[in-house]
Amino acid sequence: MKTYDAIVIGAGPGGYPCAIRLAQLKQKTLCIEKEQPGGVCLNWGCIPSKALISAAHLYEKSQAGGSMGIKVSGVELDPEQLQNWKEGIVKKLTGGVRSLLKGNGAELMTGTATIVGPNRVDVALPDGSVEQVEATKGIVIATGSTTIEIPTFKFDGDAIIGAKEAVSLRRIPKRLLVIGGGVIGLELGMVYQAFGSQLTVVEALPELLTGVDPDCTKVVEKRILKRGGTIYKGAKALGYEKQKDGSVGVKIQVDGKEQTIVVDTVLVAVGMRPSSKGLGLEKVGVTVDQRGFIPTDRTGRTNIPSIYAVGDVSGPPLLAHKATKEGEIVAEVIAGHKAEKDWVAIPGAIFTDPEIATAGLTEAEAKAKGLEISVGKFPFAALGKAMAMNETEGFVKIVADKKTKQVLGVHIVGPEASTMISEAALSLEMAAFLEDISLTIHPHPTLGESLMEAAAHAMGAAIHIANR
Ligand code: NAD
Secondary structure, three states: OEEEEEEEEOOOOOHHHHHHHHHHOOOOEEEEEOOOOOHHHHHOOHHHHHHHHHHHHHHHHHHOOHHHOOOOOOOOOOHHHHHHHHHHHHHHHHHHHHHHHHHHOOEEEEOEEEEEEOOEEEEEOOOOOEEEEEEEEEEEEOOOEEEOOEOOEOOOOOOEEOHHHHOOOOOOOOEEEEEOOOHHHHHHHHHHHHOOOEEEEEOOOOOOOOOOOHHHHHHHHHHHHHOOOEEEOOEEEEEEEEOOOOOEEEEEEEOOEEEEEEEOEEEEOOOEEEOOOOOOHHHHOOOOOOOOOOOOOOOOEOOOOOEEEOHHHHOOOOOHHHHHHHHHHHHHHHOOOOOOOOOOOOOEEEOOOOEEEEEEOOHHHHHHOOOOEEEEEEEHHHOHHHHHHOOOOOEEEEEEEOOOOEEEEEEEEEOOHHHHHHHHHHHHHOOOEHHHHHOOOOOOOOOOHHHHHHHHHHOOOOOOOOOO
């Protein structure tokens, strides 16, 4: 039996950085992956979807330059070439993960792992044999999450698809219905809407993107409607019937009334579930909660001291950057360093059009905590750089403690929101006050000035908009 210091199960954005960091810390490390390295994120999630999103922006922008005096004709989309380009990026990145693991001295094994003891793992190899391996210091579960399927909308790889298939379409559906107005539904729904699909969104809850600042969501919602999309909220997707011409009649219930919407493709994006089944957890006694997540302490340890869990499988939010940070922390812990999960905020970035990015508390969350708040808001419509970019929709909102002026949360909807949120995350980590942001000189002309102005606005001192 081969013996390692640490075994990491899964080579996604939680597992592979964990294995790399372990190897950097001179731990003999094995990373086991049953598919390509990179996990959902690199193979069919974050990166492939962002490739499509940037292509969609370019496609839209190239046709919308008229007001800037740029007239482009004959813009054509070649979905085959788009897919080939996207697949090239995926290949480069997954290959890069292999090289990084190797370069740092971690071993990558292709196979399916089962935990058979507090320090032991069996790996079913592609040739049908089983290899037994041992970890003297720790086993890290980094198995991620899998797409939830609705029984009445089973994926058929053709008309009823999940996100995995949706990032690989080589034909643009004329009519696309998305079940689930969450992150995936809106990001991918808007990509195909930009490419010309007639988009319908069916969301079960009263609002899209539940939990996100509703003012931010409204801006995205308005964009979907402006492009001719339809949104049903508080609606149930009951089932579907295939029509003779290959289209799909989707039966939905809104306000107690049933109706049928005929489309070509249905994207089911109703969430992800932790991949904690089939790992042998019951046998070794690792606690799994009712939803399938593996609870851990601040060091990433499960109830079994030699077994750790990171990323989606260890609980929400299901975000790659949270998984990576947890993976790095657990690597340090296994290597004997003092490390623990000790962050103020996990920023979120939603790549809709325009983007939404958030860090810290929303107004509603702060109020629910009984905090007295002041709110500053700066619209991109008042910002020179945004005007020069011809992207003036959206705003930056800063929520702060009314008395102390400490920043509690930042919510951005608009151009480059995902890039700008890092300043907000740093502000929260450093316990910044409104003055820290407003007194920091932000270069002009940049989108970042909107953060400075929003902080000033919360104190009644914004320069380029009226203060209350
Ligand atoms: P989600 O939880 O964001 O959204 C799912 C939506 O589907 C919810 O609004 C829910 O109310 C709705 N829903 C559930 N059942 C339904 C039904 N039967 N009919 C209609 N609506 C229904 O999940 P997702 O969009 O599938 O994304 C999965 C995970 O991946 C999320 O946790 C998300 O954080 C993560 N993700 C993040 C990003 C990003 O950060 N940019 C991008 C993609 C995915």
